[in-house]
Amino acid sequence: MGLFGFGKKKHQSEEALEAAAEENEEAVDAAENVDEAQEVVALPESSAEYEGRGDERGPWDVEDENVPDYDEYLDMGSYYLPFLKGIELRVKANRATQQVLGTTITYGSSSVEIEAFAAPKTLGLWDDVRADLIEANKDAKEVEGVFGTELALPVTVKGGRKVLTRIVGVDGPRWMLRGIFSGKAATDPEGEEAKALNQFFADIVVERGDDPLAPRDLIPMHPPVAPAERKAAKAAAEEAEQKTEIPGKPKGPFDSDQQVEVKTTLSRGPMFSEVR
Incomplete structure (x- = not known):
């Protein structure tokens, strides 16, 4: 089940409002992970549209023509995380099922919570998600930011402090990557x-996969797999494949030294028969 609900009336279903409330709780959690609460301030205007995704900048899709080399990224299943010196990584998982x-990501006194969702083939998801969040949170405000239109959402954390979060969404091919900055x-x-x-966030590489998923469902994830582990697994798979090859099987196209003569016991009979 995804974190966003659906209903017959756009932006007015109880499921959508409940899902937006969950988003608000996640923003609170993200804000509480920061060492010090910050005063609520308005973000400066940047741009209403985020252009160039997949061509000039990310977040990237694994199939993008200009996707950077992510061999040294950390594999999380639905996306690959780049390296940044000084960060701390915390993995969020379901306690009962251990599903990731x-x-x-925490860096200094800031953090960003990252999730990837399935999206329709032809339409983006961020506009609808943003509208649901605005309807469920009267203090939420649309602002122009570095990733296009973002949400500035003040949340109340422990002790009654007000903390500002930025909720960012970027649409890709059949996915949406969301980040909650605090x-x-x-x-x-x-x-x-x-x-x-x-x-x-812009350097992340998303892998949607081919599994059938409903829009707004989380794209399946797994525990972190380091680059060295991926390389070792690939080498082991290649070694296993070599061991299963047929002994003596010629490699590549036949040449003149590899021609095989096929002999048969059939002999040619007379071309004509005479009937008397």
Whole structure:
């Protein structure tokens, strides 16, 4: 089941409002992971549209022509995380099933929570998700940011403090990547932490896969697989494949030294028969 609900009336179903409430809770959780609460401030205007995804910048899809080399990225199943010195990674999982649900990257006093969702083939998902969140949270406000139209969402954390979060969504081919930024990455857009985490988010490579998924479902994830583990598994698979090859089987096309003569016991009979 996805984190977003559906109903017959767009943006008015109880399921959609409940799902948006869950989004609000996740924003609170993300904000509470930051060392110090920040004052609620408005983000500066940047751009209403995020252009160039897949051509000039990410987040990337594994099938994009200009996708960067992600051999050294951390494999999470639905996406690959780039390397950034000084970050801490926390994996969010279901306690009962141990199913991986997302990741949170902490950098300095900032963090970003990352999740990838399935989306329709022809339409993006972020516009609808954003509208649901606005309807469920009267304090949510649309702002223009580095990833196009974002949401500035003040949340109340433990102790009654108000903390500002940025909710970002980027649409790709049959997926949407969502990030909840908190700390200085949400309140100081020109600061070093915001720029570092923005670039980190843009460098992520998404792998939607071919599994049939309903729009707004989480794309399946797995525990982190390091580059060295992937390379070792690939080498082991190649070695196993070599062991299963037929002994003496010629490799490549036949040449003059590999021609095979086929003999038969059939002999040619007379070309005509005479009937008397």
